[in-house]
Amino acid sequence: MLGVTPPLSLASSSQNDLRLADELVKVLKQQKAFEPPEKALLRVGFLISVSSCCSCSRTVLDTLNKLTKRFVHEVCREQGLTEVEMVNAKVLTYGSYRLGVHAEDADIDTLCVLPRNITRYDFFDRMRSILQSQPGIEKLNAVEESYVPVIKFKFYNIPIDLVCAILPLSTIPEDLNVNNPSLLRFMDQRCIRSLNGTRVADELLSLVPHVNTFRTVLRCIKLWATKRAIYSNVVGFLGGVAWAILVARICQLYPNACASTVVSKFFRIIAQWNWPSPVILKAIEEYSGNGDVQPWNPRMNIKDREHRMPIITPSYPSMCTTHNVTLSSMKIISGELNMAAGIVDRVMIGSASWDDLFKENIFFQRYEHYIQVIVSADDHLSLIEGAGLIESRLRQLLMKLESAPQVSLAHPFIEGIEASRRCTEMRQVYDFIGAKPPANQQISNAEIDQTFYTKTFYIGLYFRFDLKRASTLNLSAPINGFKKQILQNDAFDNKHLQLHIRYLDRSSLPQELVSAGSATMKRAYEDTDIPSINTASIHLDLNNDNSNSNSSSNNSESNNEQNSRNHKNPSSPTSPITMNTNEPYPYTPSSLAGVNSTLSVPSI
Ligand SMILES: Nc1ncnc2c1ncn2[C@@H]1O[C@H](COP(=O)(O)OP(=O)(O)OP(=O)(O)O)[C@@H](O)[C@H]1O
Ligand SMILES: [Mg+2]
Known part of the structure; x- marks a missing residue:
């Protein structure tokens, strides 16, 4: 059993639902929720011409990997180390790219995994200059003071977020297992948070019954949330990882259902979720006493009690992905979920089409x-x-x-x-x-x-x-x-x-x-x-x-x-203050009503 409660149903989907799942994939492709093959090749492995003045040809990820190794070797040389070539570093991905659900215009979230003799200062100084002088890289902006420090840039027009994690190792093995918890023991908080993206993506994929169903449903939900203008962590809606956790939870509750069935269950269940009961994919690991990063725990931390719609990452230390949600954004999200539930109900009985779900919110x-x-x-x-x-x-x-x-x-x-x-x-x-x-x-x-x-x-x-x-x-x-x-x-x-x-x-x-x-x-x-x-x-x-x-x-x-x-x-x-009756209230208060206590996750 995956998840913190038994599944709600072990039934397989009907023929009708299977047909609707195929239709959904077609519509998602039409809507560019899948990356076209030529762009995928540009990201991962195909040779592209870097620029007219440069004879070499490289790929985005391959180039970043090579630049990272060069950066580490340069710093090692300056430190007077011998056998510099023996010191390895590497680039990993995280986010939607690692989950395998990135759309055509999505960013690539990348992580430089660095050995212990490299400092964060080196990364923001030396690595930044190396990137700045690389053909194809533009609009570079280093955000050093953020919660997860990051260098942002565009590489052949593909937006890249590059974070770094310094590991307590003298060299980074090519087959590094980032999910090994002992790695976290001597790392600083920012490095733990940076490494967390990769660990969360891997763990998410391991916590869903069928990865392909999960991916199709997540592509559907990401497209819907973008069209309805509720896809954004920073301004108080939900970002990619929060939507991914919600989808994964519904996949756990219907382990044998196909994508269309899971989509229909998704809207009904999440619209009626008993907030602030958290959405979690596995039991939250308790604070181990190592380091000062504490997992989300509303019993211990007052700040954690303020979260209105807690959606919690699975990997230690578990974090709330939705601390930005405000009263307004919660009303809006709930209203949109209810509206979508109504549309999908009609899709399932053939009186509406998937396109109706993806109508833009103007x-x-x-x-x-x-x-x-x-x-x-x-x-x-x-x-x-x-x-x-x-x-x-x-x-x-x-x-x-x-x-x-x-x-x-x-x-x-x-x-x-x-x-x-x-x-x-x-x-x-x-x-x-x-x-x-x-x-x-x-x-x-x-x-x-x-x-x-x-x-x-x-x-x-x-x-x-x-x-x-x-x-x-x-x-x-x-x-x-x-x-x-x-x-x-x-x-x-x-x-x-x-x-x-x-x-x-x-x-x-x-x-x-x-x-x-x-x-x-x-x-x-x-x-x-x-x-x-x-x-x-x-x-x-x-x-x-x-x-x-x-x-x-x-x-x-x-x-x-x-x-x-x-x-x-x-x-x-x-003038008397009167209720506004000219304009229908855009998100009815009833959208916040409804509690499904049978679905709430165990007390924390
Ligand atoms: N609020 C957050 N809490 C915890 N982790 C986060 C949060 N926002 C981002 N992250 C981490 O950074 C990763 C990348 O974030 P990003 O916003 O690019 O989402 P994404 O899943 O890659 O979706 P998109 O397709 O929109 O890029 C997430 O998958 C997650 O691991
Ligand atoms: Mg991303």
């Missing part, structure tokens, strides 16, 4: 009210760094917004949207970065010739009451609180970066956003006008409290001041 048509968080820079590298910081902190803003009594739902779009524009007048700059131009015409008309870059994050807002009838809504405390937090952060480079937050109603959104679906928004778009604030429809006061922001956000502040003056509603103080 985020930019769903809400009346949006907040734009615009980070801008005068060079692209600063933008990448600044935007990374904002994205990783966006959850703080979401939590602040959803704690405002009037806000029923704060829904982040799953990714920031990049734009760049060459500006020849200062007024274009102000317009582009979302700041108000100064009153002084001379400054505003001043000529320049420079390209500016922005990354814009969107939050859809749903209010508890009808804004047209209610008083002016003051969201200045959460907005300014968030701004202050960012601007005071040392990692936010005030010299090159600016942050502006503003309100837009749906009619003021960039047109291409409103017409494009969530999945097609992945591409950055260039030279696009971001409209100025539509003053006629604003009822939102973002700047009416006592909290002050850092001076570099002055433009935005004065902008908001102006707006709040423009939009005082004379009847507001006495």
